[in-house]
Amino acid sequence: MLVMAVAAVAIGTFGPIYLHSADRSVLNSALDHAPSGNLGLTLQPAHRTGSMHQLEAAADKILQPGGGRPWFGQRISTAEVGFTSVAAGQKYYSSLVDRSGVCAHLVMVAGQCSSQTGTVVLSTRSAKELGLRVGQTLHLSLIDSSRTASLKVTGLCAPNPSSPYWWGIDYFGYGTGPPNKPVIDNAFSTTSTINAIAPRALIDHILQVPFQRTSLAVNSVSAFKSMVEHYKTSALADEGVVVSTQLPHVLAVASANERTPNSIVLVVDIELLLLAAFALYFVASRTAWERMADVQLAVLRGYRPRSTLSVALAEPIVVVLIALPVGLLLAWTVAVTAATGLFGPGVGASVTLLALGGALVSGVIGILAVALGARRVLRAADVGEAPGASSRRLSTWRLVGDVAVIAIAGAAFVELTVAGVSGVSGETNADPLSAFAPGLLALALGVVAARLLPVLLRSSHRLTRSRSVAWVIATRRVARRPEFSSEIVLVAMCTALAVFGVSGWAINARNHTVHNSFAVGAKEVLTVSVRPGVRFLPAVRSADRFGHSAMAAVVERATDGTTLAVDTRDMAEVMSWPPGLSATGSTRIAHRLVPRGLSPPVKVTGAALRMTVTARVNARPGPQLSVDLFDEGSQTVDQVELGTLATGTSTYEAPIVGLCPATCRLMDIAISWTPPTITSTQAGSADLNISSFSELHGGLWEPINAGLQTLRRWANLTGGAHLSTSSKGLTALVELNPDGTPVEVSPHDVSRYLPAVLTTRLEAIDGEPPPVIGLDGGTINAHSVGQVLALPRVGSDAALVDLEMAERFLSGPFTYATTEVWLSSSAPADIVSRLAANGISVLGVDSLEARGRAFDHSGVNLAYNLFLIAGMAAALLGVASASLALAASTRGREAELAAMRAIGIPAGSLRHSIEAEQALALGAGVIFGTGAGLGAAAVALRSIPEFVTLVPGPPLQLGLPVILLATGLATTLVIFSLVVQLGSSALVKRATIEKLGGSLK
């Protein structure tokens, strides 16, 4: 009984301790995983004329807590002025920055940090871009000013943008900015240098006040948030300082995350506590007879009712009182032991007032349970009462109780089925009736099993007429002894809660792993910057040594949708594409995103172009012949005029020096005509045959692989031309547009519609092809090749396209695009350095592992971990109470078994009878409990808010963890059978015939 009482108190106490630690863990996790710069306060003058002195004065007024660690740490002041610098004809954009303590945080790789006026530190890659070394001079021009300055480079540093010292501000923005305004990393200097070269109005001052993450107590969060909000208002009103911070938002997210487990922990803990109380009642009632003699003696000795009651209850109450500190200690020990694993480093386990309250409530419930369990003793001790009346009253109450339990459980289950756990989808406040439905269902099914089994056994006995003594004894005992009813109910409840808890935990873990993977998009996603002039897609492919482990991706985010363009060559191997996301797999989707029959693009890389054209022109003046080239490095379109088209065979040439430093793609050959006066009656035509197309390389004209003899490689998307090919080349019969609109003959390397996988919210309306956002911010008509609820990483309102195809639709640079490299689990360890070698620098990393770590300490996960703990605790409780009950019944059954041995029933048969009766009771409990647990899991888990409110993504996988459950149940049954075998052997051994002499009455 002490074991049960300790378990009940420990369970009642563990919930509040767990909840407190979970709150701390969630808060820590929210603060730890908040992006750098989202924590702390950033102070800026409301007007440009503001000074650092003004910011310092405002920072002095930040409140700190009365005691304990201060909330805010040492301030960081920053002065910054923008500048440009020209190298090799290219103007680069950057800023000159002084930041307090910067020299301690710069990773110097050459020279020294800047400490004197007129000196500067550059990053290695900026210095390389500018062609500077240590000791040389940086010539700069201030932005928005005519001032120039020359600063001596005293050192070179390696970019370390991920250091929290930078507060997430992109001081190392190398590679960002549009191709025509390339940005290099900031240059670091001193305040005196900045003040010397820049007028005060151009210098931006900020003061950052870091937040000490571990200084905030869980119960001070609200007060802290209020303080921050109040300070923001007063700083602006009183000091003219704008305070920006994400702290309230981060803390609000943490608070919301903390609320999530509250209802779950409460429900799980109460259910477990009630289960423990029931187990305690069960054990108390099974051991009650041991105290019966004492109580009867008290009655005989004329004790008053209160004194008799104390004789009956003194022992169990003392046991519960002893269990209070022991259970508290046990819960705390378990929580402390598991704290690091469950809640992360730095989170301990505290015995809060709530935990003490939980222990007391558990103790009270425990005392009530043992009091109920002892009622048999009091009733039996009432020696004057006729037995018949008592049993009639009991049967009536039992019937009423059974009906009530089944009715309430039925109502709860209906409520759960109809309205779900939360009642209203998306809310985290659980509907109490639904929330307790699993426990109630287990109780009801346990009661049904307990009442049904005796009836079945009586019937089966009549039908089978078994001659096995063991079986006859076992079935009659189970059919007639009331204590088996409570054993069946208890085992059913324990089994149901164990099955439900383990199922909930497993399903949650599986779904959140899938969703985390879906949210990241791959095992790891690198946000990268691309060196100006470097072609992103080929660079990633080049860095991916073995292929299919690194995928180039560009995310174009616009207000009306997001376009995710990926290298479909690697999509199937790299991208997370959970089962059920689409009707077909990712391999087929990847194939569909690349239209068939397109010709390869026509690439131009030379210094000049030459085209041999035989033409018959019927227009005055002659039409203009030009080509449009797309520079894939700078992502700009250039029109190259080849000249006026004239009748006869002519060679048209034009220099393209500087236009295509890397590679250009031929967009089209355009024939445009501008008549002197534009009238609708005017007409003109030109028939031309392009027999050769070549480029100048090193003084030699080399043919361009344009497929002039292959008709399918060319298209006329603008209309106005009839195309044909022959061995002599490409022939176009062109009807000239009198309004000057060019007639374009294009390589057939793009389709009319861009194939795309669309999320449901972007689907076509009225059958019209849906527009998607191109990588240059323009609109592209798409052709849907698949439909999903959401796309990996970008979610809903998004389209997935092939990156190479999307690039062919470019008519300008990426606008709001983020370049990313998605990595599979087989990506080589040196992929980052290989990317760097190909001109791709990593700015940030998002990984499944990091999200998993963050999720480990989220409120939802901590809540579901409690499901697992509760499940295991329920299983242990079941095994322990069944074992204790068997042990407790030993003394009471000695005489009975001894009497059977005395009349010649073999010990083996008696042992088998005990095993059989336990198998019947435990088996019924386990079977009905498993049914209740599976039923509750199947209905309840699909409506649990944490699943329902997940971002749109792959469908929930609600399949029950059959193997896990089967293993758990098998293990439990093995333990049960071992306990029963040992118990029955011991019991029969002790029941010797000599015991009959010593067993009185």
Place this chain on the structure above:
Amino acid sequence: MTVPTVTARSEEPGTVAGGVDVHLIGVVHLYRQSGSDIVALRGVDLDIGSGEMVALLGPSGMGKSTVLRLMAGLMTPSAGTVTVGPHDFRRLSAAERRALRAGEISFMVQGSGTNVLPFATPTQNIWFAQHGTKVSGKSPPWTPSQLLEMLGIQDFASVPVARLPLGLKQQVSVAACVASAPRLLLADEPTAQLASEASADVVRLFQRVNEVLGTTIVIVTHDPSIAAMFPRTVTIRDGRVGAEGHLGEEYAVVDGSGSIQLPPRVLETLPPNSRVRVIEIPDGVELRKAELRE
């Protein structure tokens, strides 16, 4: 050690009150069962004097234990009157009957294990038995050790009862039952399962209690040899007082309605439904079998 003196009933500590008389007049008792009632006693008339030692004899199921329980106030009779000293049980509430059991009446149930706490020592058992008296605001007349010494079982005062042999265990039970110096001691089969020597020890203890304390003692037994050690025996047959024995001689008893149970051996001569003539003789009556004229 000073042995307390026996006096009239007193509230003074260290003194005991002696015995009490018991009267059963026309007592009928039915055990109510679902479906049918069982008649346990059919009209028992019995007078037991103060300080008397009586053994109730009779076959199983004839109502001996029921008589004892009625005397203890554990049950109320279906009809008739049970008085113990000045107390008419019909007029007493359950609480008042309980209060009597805390002081004046002690009941020793069948089986040595049920009258004592097996895990406790004799001293502790006597303390436990005296608790009811103390709670009622009265002081027991002796301490546990005084009582044990008085009964001659002080050598085992500190040994848990569970470790004692059966006979000694039963003697401790007797000690526990007289812990509060009851005026009426009722014992149900106190020698059951005891060897003859142990049984004799227990009876001798009863006799000592009777001598020292003057307690009225009524026991139930199956064993005629045990009954023979009591100065008076009462045989209960078919729910009535069938016979009485005094100093080894058995007598039939005329009850309140004038009925008399013939000894079983006489039934051969006078089988059931026989007609007899009742002939008065100078010192009694004579029964003669009568033949009815046709």
